[in-house]
Amino acid sequence: MKVIINVAMTLDGKIDNVARRGAKISSDSDWDRVDRLRAESDAILVGGRTLLDEDPRLTVKSAALRDERVARGFEPDPVKVGIVSNATLTVKSRFLSAGTGKIIIFTTEQTSAKQLTFLREAGAVVCVLGKKRVDLNAALAFLEEWGIENLMVEGGGGMNAALLTAGLVDEIQAYIAPLIFGGATAPTLADGAGILDGEKLDLLDLKKLDDGGVLLRYQVLK
Numbered sequence: 001m002k003v004i005i006n007v008a009m010t011l012d013g014k015i016d017n018v019a020r021r022g023a024k025i026s027s028d029s030d031w032d033r034v035d036r037l038r039a040e041s042d043a044i045l046v047g048g049r050t051l052l053d054e055d056p057r058l059t060v061k062s063a064a065l066r067d068e069r070v071a072r073g074f075e076p077d078p079v080k081v082g083i084v085s086n087a088t089l090t091v092k093s094r095f096l097s098a099g100t101g102k103i104i105i106f107t108t109e110q111t112s113a114k115q116l117t118f119l120r121e122a123g124a125v126v127c128v129l130g131k132k133r134v135d136l137n138a139a140l141a142f143l144e145e146w147g148i149e150n151l152m153v154e155g156g157g158g159m160n161a162a163l164l165t166a167g168l169v170d171e172i173q174a175y176i177a178p179l180i181f182g183g184a185t186a187p188t189l190a191d192g193a194g195i196l197d198g199e200k201l202d203l204l205d206l207k208k209l210d211d212g213g214v215l216l217r218y219q220v221l222k
């Protein structure tokens with residue numbers, strides 16, 4: 001399985017500002033790239049805080065890209081994957097209701113039995129993989145068994161860091177916007193406990209964009 005982290009960040013590496021409400025970073029043309037990457041992916045994964053705080057739809061927006069997926073024999077939207085220690089989704093959840101993508105939620109024993117039943121009745125496949133934190137190796141092995149060959153990760157900083165630390169990421173696509181957010185507590189591409197030796201990368205591609213941003217594509221060296 002190929003795992004690609006996609007991230008939009010400011011020049012100072014922030015993927016949101018200190019308010020943590022999902023600040024706009026991508027330009028319109030970058031959103032088109034993200035939509036294409038979504039359409040090319042079998043599944044899109046988000047971490048618990050992104051899932052619960054932002055409730056993303058994770059659908060493919062372009063009608064043409066949706067049609068292309070259908071022509072290739074897929075659902076218009078990719079599978080949506082949430083990794084959340086203590087799931088507390090509600091009937092209002094856009095993650096659960098938007099689009100056509102199947103939903104897989106990996107969670108832990110912290111999630112209540114009532115919530116597990118609610119998620120399953122809402123049509124999600126739910127796997128309890130761990131006591132406090134989701135076992136990421138087991139989660140990705142499950143996705144591989146499900147036939148997921150291309151997995152796109154859409155953050156946040158904690159989930160990116162955990163996947164990188166576990167050696168589970170193959171590529172990073174980073175849009176760098178001509179912006180600085182600052183703020184010591186604003187999330188970055190890879191938060192968590194830190195990577196003392198540094199994650200080693202190989203630059204695959206670099207593009208200067210008309211919107212003043214830069215698109216970088218890195219292979220993660222293992």
Ligand SMILES: NC(=O)c1ccc[n+]([C@@H]2O[C@H](COP(=O)([O-])OP(=O)(O)OC[C@H]3O[C@@H](n4cnc5c(N)ncnc54)[C@H](OP(=O)(O)O)[C@@H]3O)[C@@H](O)[C@H]2O)c1
Nearest residue numbers: 007008016022047048049050085134155156157158159162
């Ligand atoms: N610009 C972008 O491209 C982009 C994309 C997505 C998100 N974001 C931003 O990122 C921020 C959210 O990032 P975040 O770091 O706070 O949260 P996150 O990465 O979305 O989620 C991390 C949470 O996942 C749960 N989790 C369960 N199992 C885990 C495991 N094995 N390893 C790590 N985490 C595990 C943890 O919950 P517990 O702590 O409860 O255990 C952890 O707090 C938001 O501000 C959002 O706007 C930006």
